[in-house]
Amino acid sequence: MGYESLSIGINDAVAASFAVLSVAVFICLPIAAWGWLVYPLWRSGGLHGWITRGGGGRMHSTETGARRTPRPALVTFRDIHYSVKLSGRGRPELHILKGVSGVLLPGTLTAIMGPSGCGKSTLLDILADTKRVGVVEGDVRLNGEARGTDFRSTCAYVMQEDCCHSTLTVHETLWFVCALRLGPDERLELITRTMVDLDLAHVADTRIGDDVSGGLSGGQRRRVTIAIEILSGPALVLLDEPTSGLDAYGAQQAVATPPAVVAALRRFADRGRTLACTIHQPRAETFALFHQLLLIKAGETMYCGPVPDFLRGCGVACPPSVNLADVVVDLTHTKEADADADGAEQSVDLVARFAASALRRKIEDEIDSVELGCHPDLADAAASLEAPKEQEGARVGCCGSSGGYPTPLMHQVGVLVRRQWTLDTRNFGYQFTWVLNGFVLALNASTYLLVEQPPLSAQPASVYRDDMGCDPTEPSGRQGCVCHVPMDEAASNGQYNVGADATECGRAILASANAVFAFRGFLFLVINALFVNEAVFVPAVIADKRFFAREHGARAYSVLAWHLAWLVKLGLTAALKALFYTPCFYFIGQLRPAWSAYLAAALVTGGMGLAGSAVAMLLTTLVPGLGAATTAFGCAVLLYQNVCGFFLPIAAIPPYLTWLTWTSVFTYGYYAIVTSQQMFGSIELPGDTPART
Ligand SMILES: Nc1ncnc2c1ncn2[C@@H]1O[C@H](COP(=O)(O)OP(=O)(O)OP(=O)(O)O)[C@@H](O)[C@H]1O
Numbered sequence: 003m004g005y006e007s008l009s010i011g012i013n014d015a016v017a018a019s020f021a022v023l024s025v026a027v028f029i030c031l032p033i034a035a036w037g038w039l040v041y042p043l044w045r046s047g048g049l050h051g052w053i054t055r056g057g058g059g060r061m062h063s064t065e066t067g068a069r070r071t072p073r074p075a076l077v078t079f080r081d082i083h084y085s086v087k088l089s090g091r092g093r094p095e096l097h098i099l100k101g102v103s104g105v106l107l108p109g110t111l112t113a114i115m116g117p118s119g120c121g122k123s124t125l126l127d128i129l130a131d132t133k134r135v136g137v138v139e140g141d142v143r144l145n146g147e148a149r150g151t152d153f154r155s156t157c158a159y160v161m162q163e164d165c166c167h168s169t170l171t172v173h174e175t176l177w178f179v180c181a182l183r184l185g186p187d188e189r190l191e192l193i194t195r196t197m198v199d200l201d202l203a204h205v206a207d208t209r210i211g212d213d214v215s216g217g218l219s220g221g222q223r224r225r226v227t228i229a230i231e232i233l234s235g236p237a238l239v240l241l242d243e244p245t246s247g248l249d250a251y252g253a254q255q256a257v258a259t260p261p262a263v264v265a266a267l268r269r270f271a272d273r274g275r276t277l278a279c280t281i282h283q284p285r286a287e288t289f290a291l292f293h294q295l296l297l298i299k300a301g302e303t304m305y306c307g308p309v310p311d312f313l314r315g316c317g318v319a320c321p322p323s324v325n326l327a328d329v330v331v332d333l334t335h336t337k338e339a340d341a342d343a344d345g346a347e348q349s350v351d352l353v354a355r356f357a358a359s360a361l362r363r364k365i366e367d368e369i370d371s372v373e374l375g376c377h378p379d380l381a382d383a384a385a386s387l388e389a390p391k392e393q394e395g396a397r398v399g400c401c402g403s404s405g406g407y408p409t410p411l412m413h414q415v416g417v418l419v420r421r422q423w424t425l426d427t428r429n430f431g432y433q434f435t436w437v438l439n440g441f442v443l444a445l446n447a448s449t450y451l452l453v454e455q456p457p458l459s460a461q462p463a464s465v466y467r468d469d470m471g472c473d474p475t476e477p478s479g480r481q482g483c484v485c486h487v488p489m490d491e492a493a494s495n496g497q498y499n500v501g502a503d504a505t506e507c508g509r510a511i512l513a514s515a516n517a518v519f520a521f522r523g524f525l526f527l528v529i530n531a532l533f534v535n536e537a538v539f540v541p542a543v544i545a546d547k548r549f550f551a552r553e554h555g556a557r558a559y560s561v562l563a564w565h566l567a568w569l570v571k572l573g574l575t576a577a578l579k580a581l582f583y584t585p586c587f588y589f590i591g592q593l594r595p596a597w598s599a600y601l602a603a604a605l606v607t608g609g610m611g612l613a614g615s616a617v618a619m620l621l622t623t624l625v626p627g628l629g630a631a632t633t634a635f636g637c638a639v640l641l642y643q644n645v646c647g648f649f650l651p652i653a654a655i656p657p658y659l660t661w662l663t664w665t666s667v668f669t670y671g672y673y674a675i676v677t678s679q680q681m682f683g684s685i686e687l688p689g690d691t692p693a694r695t
Contacts (some may be wrong), residue, residue: 079102082101180193411560439535529668538619
């Protein structure tokens with residue numbers, strides 16, 4: 003009696019790869035947990051210490067920067083070499099920086115210039131301590147000391163690419179930065195002052211936008227990026243091409259306002275901060291705002307020193323009507339082969355001449371005196387900083403004093419959740435996927451209704467107990483059939499048929515069995531859709547990682563805060579999905595009309611969503627890149643589906659792989675929703691073993 007359960011010989015190679023993948027996940031998880039949670043927790047001296055310290059750093063400041071001892075940022079770098087090994091066998095090592103040295107003094111604005119590809123951005127990356135590939139040699143010091151783990155709370159780094167949330171307004175963007183990095187008292191005044199400084203006040207309530215949706219101009223967006231970094235008053239600001247948007251977005255605007263950004267930077271420097279930025283071909287008025295010039299050619303220092311001394315040092319004349327910056331750029335572009343005789347000679351000479359110059363020796367002496375702690379600027383610059391009340395925020399005082407986060411952990415989480423929420427409510431595409439997913443679930447349910455049999459769950463509880471599977475009082479065999487199929491047998495998810503000689507009752511019961519399979523297929527597709535929908539979080543988390551890298555790098559919040567904020571957001575989203583998605587499939591699919599069953603289905607809906615988004619989050623954290631993370635998510639879905647008991651009978655899974663079944667989220671989701679529809683039990687099919695089609 004009964005039917006043969008489906009037995010599939012699992013390809014050992016496939017099984018082994020599943021096993022390896024799962025073992026890898028289970029090895030990676032504890033390592034990741036150690037890195038993110040346990041190690042910082044252990045270092046911070048327990049859970050209480052962790053929370054009060056803002057999630058991993060040293061004690062967060064309850065004081066504003068104004069109350070701390072202000073320290074300047076005097077940066078020295080000596081003999082910086084940088085090389086990368088080019089990928090591909092036999093390819094040579096690329097030596098990009100070849101012994102660049104210099105000093106960045108507090109209260110100065112330094113221009114780093116040179117031809118495209120000479121190594122300007124590379125040098126800034128090294129100074130900002132963000133270079134993670136290649137080999138960096140040489141010594142970079144802050145106030146004569148090696149840079150510590152808290153260096154990034156002193157140093158703001160404005161990278162070449164803008165990194166702003168396109169759906170936030172300028173004011174909101176700066177508000178969130180303030181909320182993460184400063185106390186509430188300072189926020190409004192600082193935001194207003196920074197917007198005025200960077201000529202952004204008139205677009206305060208304009209959404210930042212992007213190249214597709216419009217919004218701010220490229221130059222304005224660039225200024226917002228700069229505002230984000232200088233808002234909290236760091237002692238050291240490094241900027242990679244702060245005027246690039248201005249160049250690209252119209253000469254007209256560039257003619258009208260180009261010095262606005264550099265003038266704001268100059269004002270910032272005049273308040274005692276240390277600033278250095280790369281810049282291409284500035285106008286004469288803009289160039290005049292810089293105190294120092296670091297000129298690089300092919301990775302070597304061509305000049306480093308005060309701007310006015312440049313021509314004297316080079317022995318070059320600059321006619322009054324000519325822009326000095328143009329002369330500088332021309333000198334760096336001159337090539338031996340194609341330049342005129344004078345230019346070529348000067349160009350070749352300048353690198354060697356600088357290396358042998360008194361200026362170079364002066365720089366070396368200056369670096370020595372900083373390292374020995376006797377550089378006059380180390381003491382003087384502290385006094386030259388503004389009075390405490392006028393200081394611009396917490397980070398100015400952080401220089402070397404604290405590596406902690408400015409706000410407590412729970413505050414960080416709250417601000418991040420609030421920002422995510424604001425972004426989601428303005429993301430039309432995201433909302434559209436919600437509606438679309440609801441529609442797909444409803445469609446799935448209505449497709450199931452195309453099955454000839456009405457949903458079994460709509461039938462009264464079964465009473466049929468005849469071992470032969472026949473109840474003469476129920477000729478149709480429908481109302482009284484026991485339509486229960488054991489879970490593992492249900493995995494034989496095919497339609498059954500019987501020969502023409504089968505009894506009517508047998509045919510009826512088989513029809514019921516087919517309805518059971520269709521019903522289970524429907525439920526499986528529901529949980530499948532709920533999980534797979536969460537793939538939307540793979541690109542979302544990866545996009546947010548850009549902001550995380552920048553903001554966590556600037557010590558605005560901890561790794562734990564970021565993860566917790568995402569978990570809170572995903573939890574809230576899952577709750578909303580339970581509310582919104584469950585009705586989409588429950589009523590159309592005519593599932594069991596009982597509150598308990600509905601509640602169970604809602605829990606499964608939220609749970610599958612939460613599990614799917616958690617897996618998406620885990621994979622985006624472990625696997626680099628969008629393509630790899632998306633593929634990994636697809637693999638995880640396949641793995642989970644295959645071992646959940648729907649496709650393969652659990653009995654058919656080799657014993658050494660059954661543990662996979664119990665790690666599959668699908669197993670629990672599938673069992674839970676099937677159980678909630680009262681589909682436990684067994685089906686006894688009459689007569690001969692039916693053939694599968
Ligand atoms: N990781 C890397 N692998 C290979 N080449 C690299 C790498 N990093 C930098 N380079 C090369 O080093 C050179 C210097 O790059 P960098 O970005 O510092 O130039 P740049 O002076 O800032 O140029 P631009 O003004 O155009 O931004 C370039 O030729 C670049 O291709």
